[in-house]
Amino acid sequence: MHKKQLMKGNEAVVRSAILAGCRGFYGYPITPASEITETAAELMPKVGGVFLQAESEVAAINMLYGASSAGVRVMTSSSGPGISLMQEGISYMAGAELPCVIADISRGGPGLGNLGSEQSDYHQVVKGGGNGSYRTIVLAPYSAQEMADLTAWAFELADKYRNPVFLLADGFVGQMMEPVEFTNAAVEPKVPDWAVAGTKESRGNLITSLHMDNDELEAHLKKLEAKYMQAEREEVRSESYFADDAEIVLVGYGIVARILKAVTVAARAAGINVGLLRPITLYPFPTKEFERLRKRAKVFVVVEMSNGQLIEDVRLAVNGARPVEFHNRQGGNVPTHDELMALVNRLAKKLAEDKLFTDAELHVKETLAKVAAEEERLAHV
Amino acid sequence: MSSVIIPEYEVTHSRPNAFNKSYERKGELKHATHYCPGCGHGNVHKMLAEAIDQLGIQDRTILISPVGCSVFAYYYFDVGNVQAAHGRAPAVATAMKRSRPESILISYQGDGDLTAIGAAEILHAANRGENITVIFVNNGIYSMTGGQVAPTTLVGQKSTTTPNGRSIENEGYPMRVCELLATLEAPVYIERVGLGDNKQIAQATRAIKRAVENQSKGLGFSLVEVLSPCPTIWKMSAVDAQHWVRGVMEKTYPLGVYCDKTKDAHPRTPHAPAPPLSELRKIMGITSEEISAPEVKQEIAADKKKVDLHVRVAGFGGQGVLLLGEILAEAGLDAGMQVSWLPSYGPEMRSGTSNCHVRISSESIDSPLVALPDVLIAMNEPSLRKFDASVRPGGWVLYNGDTFPGDCERKDVNVLALPFTNIALEIGDARAANMVMLGALLEIADALPQASIDAALNRLVKSKKWIELDERALQMGRELYHEACVGV
Amino acid sequence: MDATAVKHDRGKMCVDENECKGCGLCMEACPPKVIAMSDHLNHYGYKTAEYCGEGCTGCGICFMVCPEPGAITVMRLKAKAAAAVSGSGLEGANA
Numbered sequence: 001m002h003k004k005q006l007m008k009g010n011e012a013v014v015r016s017a018i019l020a021g022c023r024g025f026y027g028y029p030i031t032p033a034s035e036i037t038e039t040a041a042e043l044m045p046k047v048g049g050v051f052l053q054a055e056s057e058v059a060a061i062n063m064l065y066g067a068s069s070a071g072v073r074v075m076t077s078s079s080g081p082g083i084s085l086m087q088e089g090i091s092y093m094a095g096a097e098l099p100c101v102i103a104d105i106s107r108g109g110p111g112l113g114n115l116g117s118e119q120s121d122y123h124q125v126v127k128g129g130g131n132g133s134y135r136t137i138v139l140a141p142y143s144a145q146e147m148a149d150l151t152a153w154a155f156e157l158a159d160k161y162r163n164p165v166f167l168l169a170d171g172f173v174g175q176m177m178e179p180v181e182f183t184n185a186a187v188e189p190k191v192p193d194w195a196v197a198g199t200k201e202s203r204g205n206l207i208t209s210l211h212m213d214n215d216e217l218e219a220h221l222k223k224l225e226a227k228y229m230q231a232e233r234e235e236v237r238s239e240s241y242f243a244d245d246a247e248i249v250l251v252g253y254g255i256v257a258r259i260l261k262a263v264t265v266a267a268r269a270a271g272i273n274v275g276l277l278r279p280i281t282l283y284p285f286p287t288k289e290f291e292r293l294r295k296r297a298k299v300f301v302v303v304e305m306s307n308g309q310l311i312e313d314v315r316l317a318v319n320g321a322r323p324v325e326f327h328n329r330q331g332g333n334v335p336t337h338d339e340l341m342a343l344v345n346r347l348a349k350k351l352a353e354d355k356l357f358t359d360a361e362l363h364v365k366e367t368l369a370k371v372a373a374e375e376e377r378l379a380h381v
Numbered sequence: 382m383s384s385v386i387i388p389e390y391e392v393t394h395s396r397p398n399a400f401n402k403s404y405e406r407k408g409e410l411k412h413a414t415h416y417c418p419g420c421g422h423g424n425v426h427k428m429l430a431e432a433i434d435q436l437g438i439q440d441r442t443i444l445i446s447p448v449g450c451s452v453f454a455y456y457y458f459d460v461g462n463v464q465a466a467h468g469r470a471p472a473v474a475t476a477m478k479r480s481r482p483e484s485i486l487i488s489y490q491g492d493g494d495l496t497a498i499g500a501a502e503i504l505h506a507a508n509r510g511e512n513i514t515v516i517f518v519n520n521g522i523y524s525m526t527g528g529q530v531a532p533t534t535l536v537g538q539k540s541t542t543t544p545n546g547r548s549i550e551n552e553g554y555p556m557r558v559c560e561l562l563a564t565l566e567a568p569v570y571i572e573r574v575g576l577g578d579n580k581q582i583a584q585a586t587r588a589i590k591r592a593v594e595n596q597s598k599g600l601g602f603s604l605v606e607v608l609s610p611c612p613t614i615w616k617m618s619a620v621d622a623q624h625w626v627r628g629v630m631e632k633t634y635p636l637g638v639y640c641d642k643t644k645d646a647h648p649r650t651p652h653a654p655a656p657p658l659s660e661l662r663k664i665m666g667i668t669s670e671e672i673s674a675p676e677v678k679q680e681i682a683a684d685k686k687k688v689d690l691h692v693r694v695a696g697f698g699g700q701g702v703l704l705l706g707e708i709l710a711e712a713g714l715d716a717g718m719q720v721s722w723l724p725s726y727g728p729e730m731r732s733g734t735s736n737c738h739v740r741i742s743s744e745s746i747d748s749p750l751v752a753l754p755d756v757l758i759a760m761n762e763p764s765l766r767k768f769d770a771s772v773r774p775g776g777w778v779l780y781n782g783d784t785f786p787g788d789c790e791r792k793d794v795n796v797l798a799l800p801f802t803n804i805a806l807e808i809g810d811a812r813a814a815n816m817v818m819l820g821a822l823l824e825i826a827d828a829l830p831q832a833s834i835d836a837a838l839n840r841l842v843k844s845k846k847w848i849e850l851d852e853r854a855l856q857m858g859r860e861l862y863h864e865a866c867v868g869v
Numbered sequence: 870m871d872a873t874a875v876k877h878d879r880g881k882m883c884v885d886e887n888e889c890k891g892c893g894l895c896m897e898a899c900p901p902k903v904i905a906m907s908d909h910l911n912h913y914g915y916k917t918a919e920y921c922g923e924g925c926t927g928c929g930i931c932f933m934v935c936p937e938p939g940a941i942t943v944m945r946l947k948a949k950a951a952a953a954v955s956g957s958g959l960e961g962a963n964a
Contacts, residue, residue: 003668006707006714006722015665023655026476046664048655050479054472055505062469062502066476069463070443070484074476092466176749177707177722179714182667186658196461196477198484200440206455208446208464261747337752389950390881394932396939412887413913414937419892423936430938457938579898579930586933612892619892 004179009147009169010035010077012180013103014043016148017075020155021187022101023049024074026063028056028082031115032171033105036077057082061089061102068098069207071195073155077103079171080113080121084129090164091130094224095209097194099158101151102136103167105174108332116332117171119254122309125168126282133221135228137235138166138282140253144178150280152184157235159192161227168282170305172255172334231284238286239278240293242268246275248347249293251314252303253279256335260303263340272348282313290317299347299356301325303335323358397430399439404456415453419619421576421609422451425518425589429487430458432590436597442485443477445470447499449491450525451518468499471506474513482651485596486513493523496532496556503562507602510567512649514592515604517558520611521630528614532556535633555633559606563639569601571640575608577627581636591643599648608634688718688743688828691751694815695736695768696760701815704841705758706737708819711837712829713741721749734763741828756825758818765789777825779818797821799865804857813854820858880927881944882920888940889917895931895941904931 013036014025025040037053044051050067054060060076067074078086083104093100106121108114123129126138137157139150147169154165191197196205211217239257242264243249250260257278267274277293277300279286294300300318302311308326315324327343329335350356357365403411416422433439442460446452448467455462461484465473470488478486488506495503495517506513522540523529530540530547533555537546547555559573570592574585585607592603608630610622617625662669692709696702703724713720723738738751753773759765759780769778774793782798789796799821805814823829834855842848882904884895889911895918896904903924911917918941927945935941 004714005668006711006720015667018661018665024476024480043665045653046656047661048652050476052475052479055501059469059472059502059505062466062472063476065465065469066463066473067480069473070477070480072480074480088466089469096464172723172749175724177710177724178746178749179720182662186661188658196443196463198441198443198461198477198481198486202461203440203459206462206464208455208462210452210464255750259748259750265747334750337748337750387881387944389877389947390944391947392942393880393927393945394929394941394943396942400938412885412939413890416936418890418915418936419894420936423938424934427933427936427938579934582933619894620897623894623897 004181006177007144007180008035008175008177009141009144010105010174011039012144012148012182013077013151013167014039016151016182016184017073017101017155018043018047018049019182019184019186020073020152021189022073022075022155023047023189024064024067024072025049025051025076026054026060026067026074027076028054028060028078030079030082032107032117032174033077033079033082033103035174036103036105057085058088061086061093064100064102065089065093065096065098068093068100069096069196071191071197071202073099073159073189075101075103077105079105079107080109080118080124081111083121083124087124087129090136091128091132091134092209093164094128094130094134094136095132096207097162097224098164098207099155099162100164101154101158101167102164103151103169103174105169105171107171108330114332115171117255117334118305118330118332119170119256120306120309120330121168122282122304122306125166126309126313134224135231135283136164136166137161137231137284138168140168140280140282141173142254142257142278143173144176144180146280147173148180148182149184155187157231161231162194163227168254170254228284235281236284236286236288237280238289239276239280240289241276241278243275243277243293243297245273245296246293247273247296247298247351248275248344249297249300250274250276250303250344251279251300251310252276253282253310256303256305259335259337259340262337263344266337266341267344267348272344274344282310285313285317287317290314294318294321297322298351299323299325301327301343301347303327303340305329305334320358320360323356397427397434399430399433399442399459400426400457401459414457416450417611417613419610419612419622420450421520421607421611422518424576424582425516425585425607425609426454426457428586428589429489429516429593431586432593433460435590436594438485438593438597441483442487443481444487444489445474445477447488447490447494448525449494449523451489451491452525454489468494468497469502470494471499471502471511471513471515475506475509475511478511478513482512482649485593487593488513488515490515490517491524492517492519492521492531492533496558500532503558507562507568507604508565510569510601512596512599512601513603514596515602516589516592517604517606518609519558519606519634520609520614521555522611522614524611524614533558533634535630557634559604559639562604567602568604568640569642569646570595570603570638571606572604572638573606573608573634573636575626575631575636576610577608577623577631581627584636595643595646600643600646601649606634608636686743686828688741688826690739690741690756690826690828691754691773692739692741692756692758692822693736693751693754693768693771694739694758694760695734695764696758698733698735700735700760701812702735702760703737705815705819706739708834708837708841709739709741709822711841712833715833715836716829718743718828719746721746723749723751734767736764736768741826756822758822760815760818769794777822779821781814797862797865799861801858801861804861805854808853808857809850813850816851816854817858817861820855820860821862822858823855824859824862877946877950878923878925878927879946880925882925882927882931883942883944884918884920885940885942886911886917888937889915890937890940891915891917892936893918894934894936898930898934900928900930901926
């Protein structure tokens with residue numbers, strides 16, 4: 001048991017990374033992720049690691065490509081616009097099977113957007129913004145403690161799958177100070193056998209994402225796909241909070257999930273049967289958990305600080321079996337406790353009146369109504 | 382294949398050892414490179430391989446292959462090989478060299494790669510004086526993609542994207558990389574060589590060896606630009622292309638040494654040795670169980686009453702808004718409670734408004750956002766106007782009552798409109814107003830022991846003078862609260 | 870490759886037919902001009918360079934200008950053999 005210390009999630013990330021054996025940080029400052037870069041600048045040289053502020057995010061991610069090729073556990077951090085610039089290198093790293101950890105402390109977009117907290121990087125991070133058939137593993141912390149814990153896990157996953165792993169947090173989770181304890185044991189950095197480390201042993205090694213022969217590239221892609229399938233089997237994580245017997249299942253990640261917890265407690269206190277399902281891995285997505293919960297749940301409610309990005313994965317997971325409602329705030333605004341309580345009350349009322357339907361049910365209803373209307377018309381002809 | 386043995390003769394020139402014995406490229410093409418007949422890349426490869434052999438650095442060498450015709454350089458060199466994204470080789474090489482300082486990093490790049498898409502990466506690697514070797518092969522055209530214009534294409538030279546010839550109005554002037562990089566302080570060796578005739582080729586061989594040797598001595602950034610024929614895209618015979626390098630290209634790109642600071646260069650200072658793992662926590666300021674003061678706090682924790690405090694602090698940047706909240710949260714943690722502190726951030730930190738949400742609770746904290754504060758500390762009037770409506774009925778609003786023109790409109794909350802800032806001024810510094818207000822808040826909340834406040838102050842305030850001032854301010858705030866509330 | 874010739878030149882060069890692409894740079898570069906283009910095509914369909922059989926000084930310039938890593942090998946007469954050549958009064962024949 002280690003003592004808890006008050007610190008920002010952004011500061012916790014770097015400490016946890018160093019304990020996890022990370023000895024390289026190459027980054028470019030951007031609000032609201034800059035504390036990560038600054039903390040790395042302070043700490044990396046003290047632990048025998050390398051810190052370098054790159055000339056751009058493009059250079060930074062390619063420095064990760066280099067350090068990772070050399071067999072170093074390495075990370076960077078950025079936010080929306082910077083992540084966009086890094087997509088090229090992320091695609092190359094996934095293609096060349098290079099591990100790295102990228103912390104995206106997301107902000108308002110598109111373009112320069114603003115500095116407020118949004119979750120609008122979901123698509124570019126979870127679906128991959130770079131070219132080619134690849135995936136990145138995405139972990140979504142919702143507290144300073146999870147910023148530390150999931151960072152340590154991210155390095156394990158990155159090495160296990162030889163693939164980039166994202167830590168996707170919103171500005172609030174990065175900026176928020178909470179008590180943090182570092183439970184992970186310090187990991188001794190070691191050079192993997194595939195690395196190009198400038199040694200006799202590693203002389204024959206090659207890092208490349210290029211496979212000119214069609215069959216060779218197809219075989220490589222199948223190998224990548226097999227890794228992603230394995231991650232989908234082995235790495236899914238989510239938190240179910242009063243969701244097991246809930247009729248209304250709220251869905252959100254990051255800061256939204258914190259608010260939804262408060263809403264869940266308040267709604268339960270008011271006698272409404274509400275629960276929360278919080279995906280912790282956004283890829284692989286906790287599809288099975290949705291399949292389990294949808295047996296009891298009557299409606300899923302996705303709350304996000306983006307324009308309907310998370311909801312796409314929720315709809316796929318629910319697969320039309322239940323209605324999926326949506327509530328969002330954008331531009332740096334946060335869904336408030338009051339507006340969410342109002343939403344929950346409204347849905348509870350609709351449930352009681354049996355007025356919530358899936359798209360398919362609505363379609364059937366509309367069709368039946370049309371048929372009835374046509375019959376009515378013909379009867380009067 | 383070239384293992385002809387004639388007893389009276391000894392082999393003086395043959396395939397350098399740094400090349401693979403056969404190339405695992407395509408089934409039937411294991412002996413020849415993929416380069417067109419007369420292409421300069423093969424020459425430059427050979428010069429580089431010879432340098433590696435002669436310097437005895439094959440095991441330590443890492444070659445970064447670029448995007449361009451030499452993308453497959455890794456087929457040929459029996460060294461550590463990494464293929465990089467278009468133009469990014471200097472960034473990749475930078476991190477590899479810094480990660481493995483004993484290795485020898487060769488960034489092999491063409492003119493599209495280095496001067497166009499990778500202009501930023503080469504400029505900054507050079508400017509940082511990375512201890513790497515850059516081999517820059519300039520044939521004045523995008524060859525791999527079929528002959529489009531490059532930044533290095535000569536004025537008037539036709540390409541598939543300058544069908545009427547490069548015009549300075551449209552594409553600008555040919556980019557002279559050696560001249561450009563030589564303006565920087567950091568590079569130690571920059572030379573332009575050519576493959577235009579035997580003499581030029583001999584000089585190119587020497588230059589490439591020097592550029593690699595500089596790195597092995599730790600001297601710093603070296604770059605050799607090689608004017609190199611591309612008979613295929615130039616639509617010339619190999620011999621004519623060679624003559625064109627010497628007779629035409631060289632006029633735009635004069636050969637020579639553009640920078641040589643090798644005599645005065647000093648090897649980079651090596652990394653500080655890595656500390657043992659057991660020291661990492663201490664180095665990073667992670668407190669361990671041994672140094673936490675246990676007994677007092679456990680008592681407090683055991684004795685803690687049910688607390689659930691929501692506080693919003695708001696004011697201008699520089700008024701100590703965030704610090705006030707931080708001390709409150711730190712003290713809460715010290716007292717064994719659950720806490721959260723959530724700031725506004727960004728340009729707000731530097732000018733304009735600043736605010737933070739603080740929660741202190743004996744139970745775990747769900748949302749760190751304080752939508753309905755129990756206490757609002759408004760350190761200026763805009764903050765009062767912005768947030769007073771959000772305060773929970775029965776909650777508290779604290780602001781500078783003597784300086785704000787208007788009153789808090791709310792009738793269902795407790796208002797402490799007192800001269801907090803003037804009191805801070807009286808005791809020495811207006812900037813201590815945040816602590817006077819915190820003192821009053823502590824009395825209102827009545828949840829945190831003085832010992833925890835002291836501990837938080839000592840942890841977060843660096844100067845002794847300020848700790849003393851803040852302690853006095855806190856005390857003044859506590860007294861102010863009692864004076865004001867005697868008649869309430 | 871005729872190794873049995875009585876006359877020993879100072880050097881010899883040989884071209885690996887599997888690597889040569891027939892660019893002709895070695896022919897252009899060779900100071901004594903003892904390299905020629907062969908008539909037949911190699912495996913890839915290139916005409917290849919070939920040594921004319923005599924007159925090589927072993928200077929190595931052909932190797933230096935050749936773009937292929939291992940297409941050209943250059944040899945020099947060993948010191949002992951060179952002495953024998955010298956004794957035969959044939960020195961200078963390559964100049």
